[in-house]
Amino acid sequence: MVEYSSKLLDRTFGALANPTRRRILAQLAQGDECVTDLAQPHAMSLAAVSKHLIVLERAGLVKRRRKGRVHSLALEPKPMREAQAWLDRYRQFWEGNLDQFENYLDKLQTKETKHDNDK
Amino acid sequence: MTTINNEVQKPDDATLILRRMLNAPPELAFKAWTTAEHIQQWMRPEPGMVVPRASMDLRVGGKFRIQMKKPDGEFFTAAGEFREVKAPERLVYTWAWEKDGSVEGMPTLITVEFLKRGGQTEFVLTHSRFATVESRDNHARGWGKIAESFADFVEKA
Numbered sequence: 001m002v003e004y005s006s007k008l009l010d011r012t013f014g015a016l017a018n019p020t021r022r023r024i025l026a027q028l029a030q031g032d033e034c035v036t037d038l039a040q041p042h043a044m045s046l047a048a049v050s051k052h053l054i055v056l057e058r059a060g061l062v063k064r065r066r067k068g069r070v071h072s073l074a075l076e077p078k079p080m081r082e083a084q085a086w087l088d089r090y091r092q093f094w095e096g097n098l099d100q101f102e103n104y105l106d107k108l109q110t111k112e113t114k115h116d117n118d119k
Numbered sequence: 120m121t122t123i124n125n126e127v128q129k130p131d132d133a134t135l136i137l138r139r140m141l142n143a144p145p146e147l148a149f150k151a152w153t154t155a156e157h158i159q160q161w162m163r164p165e166p167g168m169v170v171p172r173a174s175m176d177l178r179v180g181g182k183f184r185i186q187m188k189k190p191d192g193e194f195f196t197a198a199g200e201f202r203e204v205k206a207p208e209r210l211v212y213t214w215a216w217e218k219d220g221s222v223e224g225m226p227t228l229i230t231v232e233f234l235k236r237g238g239q240t241e242f243v244l245t246h247s248r249f250a251t252v253e254s255r256d257n258h259a260r261g262w263g264k265i266a267e268s269f270a271d272f273v274e275k276a
Contacts, residue, residue: 013248090135090246096164098139104161105143105151
């Protein structure tokens with residue numbers, strides 16, 4: 001059965017609804033990076049990039065590791081897996097329903113045809 | 120559960136799209152999809168499930184509730200509001216799960232289209248994580264770009 005959506009899932013999708021944050025994720029998908037490297041292609045200040053990173057971290061999409069003064073960032077796949085699971089559950093839900101809907105329509109059609117013939 | 124005439128699409132924007140050819144005209148399909156008495160007959164996401172109650176106030180701003188019951192007695196109630204009602208070809212409504220009378224989680228958005236194809240109907244159901252068309256479309260733009268490398272990453276992880 002379809003499970004209820006979690007708050008984390010809502011945060012995930014909220015975090016993804018921004019082009020800069022999606023670009024950051026795309027960069028991280030190529031491999032771990034440090035904050036300074038991430039800021040470069042965006043023509044943004046470190047502070048601005050840091051703000052986006054905090055949103056991504058809160059959504060659980062990114063994990064930060066500190067090595068002295070260097071902050072290294074890595075992509076965290078779990079929330080995306082949950083999003084995928086959401087899709088899979090609804091796919092099952094609707095496919096089951098649509099099989100029944102189709103059968104039911106066939107029955108209705110047969111009834112109506114029969115009714116028309118009886119006239 | 121899969122049937123040969125069922126085509127499933129899963130784009131990268133957390134939107135589920137299902138298409139089917141229905142062997143009935145759009146008018147009949149629309150009526151069966153939107154009338155409480157009919158819904159009680161066909162809605163069965165899992166074998167053995169029944170719909171003891173359904174109510175549909177089919178107009179823009181009108182509400183619906185569908186109570187589903189599993190064989191073990193557990194209830195699931197789906198509820199929402201109609202956003203667009205264009206019989207017999209198009210229907211947009213929100214969809215949320217209720218538990219003990221209150222909504223659980225964020226409502227989602229469903230668009231159903233019944234397109235006339237000769238004597239048949241092309242049925243398209245779009246179910247999106249997002250309760251508004253705007254947020255769904257905003258999200259769809261751009262998300263596709265990172266999907267490929269991300270999918271690789273997730274598979275490897």
